[in-house]
Amino acid sequence: MSVSHSHSTEAHAHPELGFLRKYIFSEDHKVIGIQFLFSGLIFFLIGGTLALLVRLQIGFPQGSIPFIGRWFPLSWGDRMSPDFYAMIFSMHATIMIFFVIIPLLTGAFGNFCIPLMIGARDMAFPKLNMMSYWFMWPAFAIILCSFFVDGGAAGSGWTSYPLLASATMPAGQGFHSPASPHSGLGQICWLVALVFVGISSMMGSVNYMTTIINLRAPGMTLFRMPLTVWSMFITAILQSMALPVLTVALILQLLDKTINTTFFLPPGGMSFGNQHTGPGGGQTLLWQHLFWFYSHPAVYIMILPAMGMVSDIICTFARKHLFGYKPMVLAMAGIAGLGFIVWGHHMFQSGMDPRLGTGFMLATIMIALPSAVKTFNWLATLWGANIQYTTAMLNALAFVAMFVIGGLSGIFMAATPVDVFIHDTYFIVAHLHYVLFMSSVFGIFAGIYYWYPKMFGRTMNETWGKVHFALTFLFSNCTFYPMHIIGVAGHPRRYYDSTLYHFLDNVQSLNVFMTISALLLGVTQIIFLLNFVWSLFRGTKVGANPWHSNTLEWAAPSPPPHGNFLETPIVRRGPYEYGNPAIEDDYLPQTSPQPSGVPVAAH
Amino acid sequence: MQQKGWSIFFGAILLGAFLLFAVAPFVGWWLPANVSTFGPDVDRLFYIILGFTGFFFVLTGAILVYAMYRFAWRANTKSHYVEGNHRLEIAWTVVPAIILLFIAVSQISTWDTIKYYASMPNPDLVMQVTARQWDWSMRYADKPQPDNARAWAEVPAIDDIYLPSELHCWKGANVRIFLKTQDVLHSFFSPQLRLKQDALPGKTIPVWFNATDANTSYNAKTGKWDIDKNKRWEIACAELCGGGHYRMQGMIYVHENKEDYLKWLDGAKEAARSRQPEKKPPAVAKN
The missing domain is CATH 2.60.40.420 (Cupredoxins -  blue copper proteins)
Structure with a gap:
């Protein structure tokens, strides 16, 4: 890992370590965070490439892609086969969710920011932290190898619903699936890889909770913590409570696939053409309940940390105190709490008792409330601000603007009768991309531009950063916004070729437009990649606090040495003292001594 | 001025998003013609939600773009120092809560009509x-x-x-x-x-x-x-x-x-x- 730490400020309290212990098998939370960042960005490239292939197929369903037959034996000559298409959209979603967004938000930023922002020297369990990263590696290897196993990688969607995913040949006839070529070894690899990801996340979340509860610097009360830390704390609690359920579900399906248990196979068994699975005794819906009991909270795991980070970035560059600190914390806690009783909204049309749907609908619609409160507080924070349009700030503002769209479109799906129509159409695809791409990824970009100086001691190029932002903002809207429209027209998701359908004749032109926008969006990311790598070596060197920010990480040198702080910081106030009229500067770091004439804050 | 340009950029994109939804029904990018007895209820609920969400989209978008324009960086000035406002918090919690509750409750009878086994x-x-x-x-x-x-x-x-x-x-x-x-x-x-x-x-x-x-x-x-x-x-x-x-x-x-x-x-x-x-x-x- 070529991390260009400047060696001028090496650790005082820590002995000099060899290269391997320092950069590879490191116990330093910052190095581990940067490791998560690098591997997340690499998988972002892979997942993004898969997305472009998906878009190519949807935009030009009868078109051919040169050389694809040579690279991918599963395809039909120069065209993708429908099975191949199912594989790439399944793996796109799997990689983006489990290998990019969750590891980037909790792994990279959680690791890097938590100890620095609460004034700790490191995580509570550094070795566990190291293991949480290295448990990702079996997952990396297995998920990448799964593309090359017999039948190809998993192709049952990222949700892996039985029986498409879980159906298997009778005992003794191998691991092939009668349901799909991708549901054989590829699906087994998928399940095993996700178990490893889950274990890694679990180790991380235990560590985050312990660290935040026990290792806060003197004076850092819970209600002086920046929202980034609060969001990571709440996310860690969510993760630790939801993950065991996913792990259990994964293992149940693994047993179904390998030793022919029948947790998800109904009593009569099922027929695939002339093949019969043999009798079962389980319930298909069981998987959906278990899966969404994790994966709905996981949706909040993928957005809460971005909300926290964006709140801090907005305050820094708005040069303004956060509006409504405690309501913001309560709103996040509300989202997390309600997040556990809304999983059934993924299953309104699944055949579960429709009366259950009514209850899940009420809870789901009400979860829009804390999101609305957060949005209003962000807007109120901007009102009367003095906004510096840095690249980090632009990305954070994009988060707010786009989260509004993603949040509002969610209400359509929560309403059960409307969901009858739009369930599993492109409206859902639009919604989830507005939350996961337009919100979480803009949050991630904001975080990278913002904390890059702290990570590497240099800033990313602002001009190219703004070019990257403007093009990404434009093209991503062109890519994802029309999906709402074709969803309203009834375009089902996961279709290899929608031109077969009369009622979709009108919207194919939009599909072509979205595909071209997606390709441009993909090309735009080269700017980010070059800026990121170039700035590692040539970016402008900066001091400890280039953004004039208040939070504790900016009190440490850039990049901070092993052990972080040269002396233990003493926290004297909350993190959002910007623009206080009683002092000369427009910011007052949490560690600064109390200026004369300023009353001590109550909290 | 370059600072204020960003608010115009954001405004243009949000306006484009709004216009696409406004234009789509007139060029055939919309709900297919309905032919079922409960379809009009589904469509009515869709338009109710579209109305409320459209309103809040325009409201928040306008506030955001205006704030980005009005409060762009000026040297030697400070932001307005305020930590929050309980009345505002209560207002923008209670009003959306009432609207959301209304939306939620208004769905129940149509859902009942379409899906409840006993109501078929x-x-x-x-x-x-x-x-x-x-x-x-x-x-x-x-x-x-x-x-x-x-x-x-x-x-x-x-x-x-x-x-x-x-x-x-x-x-x-x-x-x-x-x-x-x-x-x-x-x-x-x-x-x-x-x-x-x-x-x-x-x-x-x-x-x-x-x-x-x-x-x-x-x-x-x-x-x-x-x-x-x-x-x-x-x-x-x-x-x-x-x-x-x-x-x-x-x-x-x-x-x-x-x-x-x-x-x-x-x-x-x-x-x-x-x-x-x-x-x-x-x-x-x-x-």
Whole structure:
């Protein structure tokens, strides 16, 4: 890992370590965070490439892609086969969710920011932290190898619903699936890889909770913590409570696939053409309940940390105190709490008792409330601000603007009768991309531009950063916004070729437009990649606090040495003292001594 | 000025998003024409939500863009120092809460109408649909209302008619479908009927609709039942079911009245008999 730490400020309290212990098998939370960042960005490239292939197929369903037959034996000559298409959209979603967004938000930023922002020297369990990263590696290897196993990688969607995913040949006839070529070894690899990801996340979340509860610097009360830390704390609690359920579900399906248990196979068994699975005794819906009991909270795991980070970035560059600190914390806690009783909204049309749907609908619609409160507080924070349009700030503002769209479109799906129509159409695809791409990824970009100086001691190029932002903002809207429209027209998701359908004749032109926008969006990311790598070596060197920010990480040198702080910081106030009229500067770091004439804050 | 340019950029993109939704219905990028009795309720709820969300989209977007313009960076100034406002917090919690509660409660009766088993009207026509990789097997009894429909749904009768992917009914009939799957999950989706229901392995799920318009008429020249070219109401699969998911296409034939339907049914019986001249009972699987 070529991390260009400047060696001028090496650790005082820590002995000099060899290269391997320092950069590879490191116990330093910052190095581990940067490791998560690098591997997340690499998988972002892979997942993004898969997305472009998906878009190519949807935009030009009868078109051919040169050389694809040579690279991918599963395809039909120069065209993708429908099975191949199912594989790439399944793996796109799997990689983006489990290998990019969750590891980037909790792994990279959680690791890097938590100890620095609460004034700790490191995580509570550094070795566990190291293991949480290295448990990702079996997952990396297995998920990448799964593309090359017999039948190809998993192709049952990222949700892996039985029986498409879980159906298997009778005992003794191998691991092939009668349901799909991708549901054989590829699906087994998928399940095993996700178990490893889950274990890694679990180790991380235990560590985050312990660290935040026990290792806060003197004076850092819970209600002086920046929202980034609060969001990571709440996310860690969510993760630790939801993950065991996913792990259990994964293992149940693994047993179904390998030793022919029948947790998800109904009593009569099922027929695939002339093949019969043999009798079962389980319930298909069981998987959906278990899966969404994790994966709905996981949706909040993928957005809460971005909300926290964006709140801090907005305050820094708005040069303004956060509006409504405690309501913001309560709103996040509300989202997390309600997040556990809304999983059934993924299953309104699944055949579960429709009366259950009514209850899940009420809870789901009400979860829009804390999101609305957060949005209003962000807007109120901007009102009367003095906004510096840095690249980090632009990305954070994009988060707010786009989260509004993603949040509002969610209400359509929560309403059960409307969901009858739009369930599993492109409206859902639009919604989830507005939350996961337009919100979480803009949050991630904001975080990278913002904390890059702290990570590497240099800033990313602002001009190219703004070019990257403007093009990404434009093209991503062109890519994802029309999906709402074709969803309203009834375009089902996961279709290899929608031109077969009369009622979709009108919207194919939009599909072509979205595909071209997606390709441009993909090309735009080269700017980010070059800026990121170039700035590692040539970016402008900066001091400890280039953004004039208040939070504790900016009190440490850039990049901070092993052990972080040269002396233990003493926290004297909350993190959002910007623009206080009683002092000369427009910011007052949490560690600064109390200026004369300023009353001590109550909290 | 360069600073304020960003607010214009944000404003332009948000305005574009708003305009696309405003224009889409007029260029055919919109809800397909509705032909079911509960469809108008679904559409009405859709427009209610669209109204509220559209309002809040414009409100928040306008505030954001205005704030970005008005409060862009000026040197030697400070932001307005304020930590929060309890009254505002209460206001923007309570008002959305009331609106959301209204939206939520207004859904319940339509959901009840469409999906609750106990609320489904007595059927004029019963059929059984089995989804499989990758088509719809439609099973018709020899009369529209078989005796003991629920039992008939589970146990096929000897004179049932099977048609791949053709759903026949008549205008104004309360149709009850018993939906099953032979292999994996599928989902019965008719955009024009505003109807969607997953087929669940091992379960039989009742579904109902009542079509308000007809699209099928008898063509005396060809002796076939033709669909109006402008009223092709397709059935699609809405739950990933493998490689052929995209081509699980079905077609809905709504006859003008029950007489037409019965006439078609007689013809279909005739065709089925001609396919099985010896009238043997269907072979029972040995086992």
